[in-house]
Amino acid sequence: MSILSEFREFAIKGNMMDMAIGVIIGGAFGKIIDSLVKDVIMPLISVITGGGVDFTQKFIVLGDNPNNLTSLDALQKAGVNVLTYGNFITIFLNFLILAWVVFLLVKFLNKIRKPAEAAPAATPEDIELLREIRDELKKRPQA
Structure with missing residues (x-):
C-alpha cells in the first residue's frame, strides 16, 4: 500500500471527517453566540444597569x-x-x-x-x- 493511498484512507475515515465538520460548525456557532452576547444580551444589560457596563x-x-x-x-x-x-x-x-x-x-x-x-x-x-x-x-x- 503506497503512502498516498494510506493518507487518503486516513483522511477519509469517519473520525477525521467528523472532526473537520465539527470544527467548521463550531466556528460558525461561535460567531452566533458572540453575536447573541454582543448584540442582544449586552445592550439589555446596559439598559438594566443604566448604560454603564x-x-x-x-x-x-x-x-x-x-x-x-x-x-x-x-x-x-x-x-x-x-x-x-x-x-x-x-x-x-x-x-x-x-x-x-x-x-x-x-x-x-x-x-x-x-x-x-x-x-x-x-x-x-x-x-x-x-x-x-x-x-x-x-x-x-x-x-
Whole structure:
C-alpha cells in the first residue's frame, strides 16, 4: 500500500471527517453566540444597569505622567506605563456572560435530544419461570 493511498484512507475515515465538520460548525456557532452576547444580551444589560457596563476606560497610571494626561489613549500613545484593569474586567464579564449563554444552550439542547424514557421491557416468561424455580430451590433445606 503506497503512502498516498494510506493518507487518503486516513483522511477519509469517519473520525477525521467528523472532526473537520465539527470544527467548521463550531466556528460558525461561535460567531452566533458572540453575536447573541454582543448584540442582544449586552445592550439589555446596559439598559438594566443604566448604560454603564463598559469598564475599558478604567486604569491606573503606574509611572510618571509629565504632561498630566487623563485619557487612556493619550497615556498609551505617550508611552506611559498604565495598568488597564478595566479592560480585563470588561473581557471577564463578557466571558462569564458567554459561558452562561453556552451553558443554557447546551442544557436546552440536551433536554431536547434526550429520548423519552421508555418503560422497562417486560421480562420474558421463560426468565420468570427460571427465577421461580431458583427461588423454590433456595427454600429447600440443604442435604
